[in-house]
Amino acid sequence: MLTTTGIAEIAALVGDPARSAMLVALMDGRALTATELANVAGIMPQTASSHLGRMTVAGLLAVERQGRHRYHRLASSTVATMIEGIMAVAAEPANRTKRKVRTGPRDAAVRRARSCYDHLAGSIAVAVADRMGERGYITDLAAGGELSAEGVVFLRSIGVDVDTALNRTTARKLFCRPCLDWSERRPHIAGTIGAALLNACFEHDWMRRTDGSRAISITRTGALALNSNFGIKSGEE
């Protein structure tokens, strides 16, 4: 059987605590060095090197070498989607009852806004996609999504670099892909446009990365901007 053994190989790679810790650390789309990932996983660099090598040949990771550093990142958004899928199962009720679950304020922050691969996820991201759909900026999000002409104008008006994003691929259709959201399980905006949107949020200082977590914090100006541009109340404005 073609698929069966392939599935087992891929899943076995994720099925190691050290490797899954590294993969989760890379879920925000950044590229990290081998030693950084070794620290994340709590293992020695030589062990991490072995893991990273195996995940790379399996197509889970991609490597870019800069000088004597080697930066590792997730190979594709398919991999990120897969990990979100596994997360969803791991977070299901059947497993929650087993171990005690305390959903602290930090988890709440992650659930509200976090980075998924290279774009924004969480309830805020879902709300953004909803509003843009309501206003006709995005059409047919379920079927791959298409950015309308009004959508281009709108995004450009709030400082998103739509044009370079548009130049990077051939068809406009592919830009707004739905991406099953871990906590919300509803689509948000991914792809090149999603990356450009998140990038703009950082450049405007609407949002900031959080150290040691996938959570993204929303600044005061960001809360105001979300309200005025999207009509989203994040509770901090």
Added chain:
Amino acid sequence: MLTTTGIAEIAALVGDPARSAMLVALMDGRALTATELANVAGIMPQTASSHLGRMTVAGLLAVERQGRHRYHRLASSTVATMIEGIMAVAAEPANRTKRKVRTGPRDAAVRRARSCYDHLAGSIAVAVADRMGERGYITDLAAGGELSAEGVVFLRSIGVDVDTALNRTTARKLFCRPCLDWSERRPHIAGTIGAALLNACFEHDWMRRTDGSRAISITRTGALALNSNFGIKSGEE
């Protein structure tokens, strides 16, 4: 970290050849006995029993006992979605180049129509969802989906048992969930409605299960029905 270890546990379960073979065998939503699954995986019953027990406590499988038989099925559609996600990675170009891939006619059939958990998947299923969206039978499929009043009338007219399906849950909203599709990566109709729809296709003898494969064959009358009801040309009418 809460999620990291949980992810590794779930993935490690899938990461065994015998277990992944069983999971794939269950992907069509049917419930199989322990011995049947042992045959699928090519292992002894006692070994299979151990695997099934572990997957059940982990929340991957659910068991129903009938007499001296124990029927195992996937615990939820979340699990099915996860496995499709892993399949997508295993089928990615990076892995295809490694081993030889021959996409024979049988793979083409699987890609066109197959069962995913308890509902229909493949290009036909995507087309069905598209048409129903175009005609306003389904609204907002991307955001969980909602069946409109016209949709209820339509489905009832083609012999889908909508009413029992509607009674089985509380809100109409939950019925049409998008489900990332393995080959198409576009949403199709899942949930209770999706199950009722597939069921109707079997009862009308529009489609038939294929032995030893997830593929679903389309009968001649089924092709005609798809064309007249949905305007979908499957190439066999």
Added chain:
DNA sequence: TTCATGCTTCGATGGCGGCCGAAGCATCGA
């Protein structure tokens, strides 16, 4: 009650793989 079937539990075995120490390559700075 007795036997057969389906499945589970127990115990022992064997192998795969994660882990680290030490050594071997690259790259950068002086």
Added chain:
DNA sequence: TCGATGCTTCGGCCGCCATCGAAGCATGAA
């Protein structure tokens, strides 16, 4: 050229777990 840093390769150790034989429980039939 020499040392420092980042990373990889090699070798050996250890533990976990998949596997199967045999025995123990259920359920159903004779």
